[in-house]
Amino acid sequence: MSDSKKVLICISWLTTGGTQIQTLNLIKSLIEKHYQVVVVCYFGEIPQMTRRYEKTGAKIVIGNLNEEENLFKKSLHLYHLLHGVVRKEKPNIVHVQYMAPGAIPILLLRTMGIKNIIVTLHTAADIYPSLKLIHFLQKHCVRAFTCITLLAEKSFFGNAQLYTTKTQLDKRNHFTIYNSLSEHFKISNTPKTFNTTITLGVVSRMERIKGMDLIIDAFALIKKRFPSTRLMVVGDGYSSVKDNMRKQAIELNLNESIQWTGRQPIEELPEIYKQMDIVLIPSRSEGFGLTAIEAMSQGCVVVASNIGGLPEIIKDGVNGLLHQTENIKDIAEKTNYLIENPDVMKQMSEKAIEAVKQYSIEKYTELFGDLYRKLV
Incomplete structure (x- = not known):
């Protein structure tokens, strides 16, 4: 498979939370579109979730870094982890799943020469004391921000727009793509019938x-x-x-x-x-x-x-x-x-x-x- 179809997905933890489930949906979607997917997890895993990721056909790299280290050591160890994966896999696109730890992975990837960086923001902006760093990244480091709600996008960027297949990247680099149901959920054809025992x-x-x-x-x-x-x-x-x-x-x-x-x-x-x-x-x-x-x-x-x-x-x-x-x-x-x-x-x-x-x-x-x- 061509390296131009290789994606590196970066995530802090492989646990059983909603972000990890949505990342799993993303991997399945990309593999369906014939992308080769590598996932690097910085800190730790629940083996059950790692096995589910591996079942999709994605390659998983677990860093097992210490999240409690000071900022300098954490950044240094994260650099070595990401640099090793980038050098070996040569991804064409890197997709960072939420800003954790902070903007460090994005800045490190940019210093490695990665230009096609997507970042998904899974929260609203109220958890950040300042948006200056986000707007710096938007201007200089990130090709596209995706948000999971219009509310979240508006809180970061002042306006919001649902992404469609007609959206042009040269005019805008932030949009909302809603999370999805997993493949296990088939939408019911009929409403429920409610009886006296609820x-x-x-x-x-x-x-x-x-x-x-x-x-x-x-x-x-x-x-x-x-x-x-x-x-x-x-x-x-x-x-x-x-x-x-x-x-x-x-x-x-x-x-x-x-x-x-x-x-x-x-x-x-x-x-x-x-x-x-x-x-x-x-x-x-x-x-x-x-x-x-x-x-x-x-x-x-x-x-x-x-x-x-x-x-x-x-x-x-x-x-x-x-x-x-x-x-x-x-x-x-x-x-x-x-x-x-x-x-x-x-x-x-x-x-x-x-x-x-x-x-x-x-x-x-x-x-x-x-x-x-x-x-x-």
Whole structure:
């Protein structure tokens, strides 16, 4: 295969987060377009995820660098890692997955003579104290920035535009390409039929930033009004959050109405979503909202926090409902409204299935394939 079709993807960690899942989707899309893909991971891995990456046909290089080193040592070790991979693989395009650690990988790659650098920004700009460095990179180092939401793009660059196959790179070097469903999610053909026993679901890491500490109290309010309601909790994470949720459930006599499944393989998630009617996403921060599109693809109605990228996916009152962030009472009230109105739920289920088609892996593959083709 020609070196002009070789891509190097740079990522900090190979774990089971949303960024890693989307990077996996990107790799599959590129390989489908006949690119040769090499992935370099700076710090560490979960072997299960590395094996999934390798199954795509990509070559994986794990650096095992020490993230706790001081900036100079970390930069030096990262330089040697990237330089060795670049010298051996001679990539035509390098795609950096999020700015971590900072801009160091981008600046190092530019000093190595790499001109075709794509950077994907997975968050909004509010985590950065200043945008001067981003704008320097935009002007001097990076051929194209892709953002995962219009909100994120606008926060970095002041304006935003969805990328299409008609977008010209010579006029603009930042755009939004939405994340996609994985290949395991086939979009449902029919809306859900809701009966009198409603199953609520959460699919998330057990972390405070994901609002998991709000779930049990909200469920208690919902169950007070609709005693037959059940809850499925899918995911794992910090033991402190998980243990506190279980403790709350026992204290409130809710544990018998809750199914704790732990973390599940992505291959199993479509069938799990089919067991849920309403999916709760009470996040305090959410770059995109992968759980939302996964749930919608199976006809679930989503009740989500009005934060981050979620309002771009959930059109309030149309294909789901948005609640005030960190407001347990509002979570319960929005959920109760749906349970009271099964006809409304069915309509929202229909709209959710229709809306989620724009996040298909096929569209994602088409857009990134077009972007890469223009860069090559």
